[in-house]
Amino acid sequence: MKKILLIFTGFNQRAAIAFLRCAAKSKVNFRIVSCGDDDPINTTTYLDRIIYRRRHKGLDIELMRGIREAVLRQDGLCKIVLLPTSEYLNRFLLQNRGELEELGYIIPLVDRILYESLSDKESFSQICRSFNIEVPKEMSVYKLGSTFVAKPRTYRESLSAKPISPVLVNSEEKRKEFFDNYNLDSFYFQEYLIGESVYLLYYFARGQVLKFSQKNILQQPDGKSILAAEPSTFHMSEYSKIYEKMLLDLGFQGLVMVEVKLNESGCYMIEANPRLWGPSQLLVDNNVGFFEAFIQDWCGAYSFYKPRDYACKQKKYFWFGGLCQTLRENKFPVRCATGQSEKMFEVNDWMKFDIYSRKDSVGIFLKELL
Incomplete structure (x- = not known):
């Protein structure tokens, strides 16, 4: 039976765009489920690839029935492979896996218990400790100073609740704001580490492990989205082999990003995201082949990519719209290595790498500018 790759947009949009660029160059038959007129x-x-327009970002089984019917009307009898685009989507798919699979959907994710043990920050920290991987020192809520990171224990209590993000506290003012506005029982606390930020990137494919890494240069304040990054060779280090072995021992398959911090004291795990990640365009521009391998594994569609040697990878990642957004909010981006506000940044040197300033997405680029 033929397969259709279904891509939800409206979540994790930069990663979705990066994947769409790969899909468009392959022989896979793909469709898009958008998030209304504002998507x-x-x-x-x-x-022209949009087959269904959601009225809002919420997900439920009736919506998935409607999407399936739309796909079948256009493409006939088929299996529908769901791209694991975002955390919210993935949690929904795993909570409703049985019913969705009966509808003919294919969910390319590990089981719910393993997925959540990696994605939930506290449980993954515990797993890393059991494999002798260093994590930031944990702190008691009763001994918190003015500098710490508050991390949610789990992604959310239910899919109807608003997800909680990590909170970076680096002043008495932010400390007071945190204590006044958050439920402390939902968090655990770690020391705030300064150092080089690196993403270890893996695709645990059928019969092989693809790996890459990126050095993060510039980030939105408060630990939000990465604005600028460049290729790294950290995935060729002994540290990377430790993470690779751990994930294999756990039985993990699929896409995963592990953030680590490097400083003079060592290498520390910060968090993991077992899904697509925002700066995925860096993979695409450097012909790494993660997404093409995913398409081959799950859709059986051939791709024409030709991976280059790691030493030749020189394309960088930049999101100019995210920088503009930060400045409009009267804030400054943050240098990842120092955690300090960066008021001077050579934008001209990075614009040629901008994710949206391209023929297929210039509309998004202009919209973000205006």
Whole structure:
């Protein structure tokens, strides 16, 4: 039976765009489920691939029935492979796996218990400790100073609740704000580490492990999205082998990003995301082949990519719209290595790598500027 790759937009949009660029170059038959009239995907060249428009970002089984019927009307009898685009989508898919699979959906994710043990920050920290991987020192809520990181124990209590993000506290003012506005029982606390930020990137494919890494240069304040990054060779280090072995021992398969911090004291695990990650365009521009391998594994569609030697990878990642957003909020981006505000940044040197300033997505680029 033929397979259709279904890509939800409206979540994790930069990662979705990066994947769409790979899908468009392969022989896979793909469709898009957009998030209404305001979804930026409507301004791209992928507009004709939209098969269903959601009215809002919420997900439920009836919605998935409607999407399936739309796909079957256009493409006939088929299996539908769901791209694991975002955390919210993945949690929904895993909570409703049995019913969705009966509808003919294919969910390319590990089981729910393993997925959540990696994605939930506290449980993954415990797993790393059991494999002798260093994590930031934990702190008692009763002994917190003015500098710490508050991390949610789990992603959320239920899919209807608003997810909680980590909170970076680096002043008495932010400390007071945190204590006044958050439920402390939902968090655990770690020391705030200064150092080089690196993403270890893996695709545990069928019969092979693909790996890559990126050095993060610039980030939105408060630990939000990465604005600028460049290729790294950290995935070729002994540290990377430790993470690779751990994930294999756990039985993990699929896409995963592990953030680590490097400083003079060592290498520390910060968090893991077993899904697509925002700066995925770095993989695409450097022909690493993660997404092409995913398409081959799950859709059986051949891709024409030709991976280059790691030493030749020189394309960088930049999100100019995210920088503009930060400045409009009267804030400054943060240098990842120091955690300090960066008021001077050579934008001209990075613009040629911008994720949206391209033919297929110039509409998003202009929308973010305006």
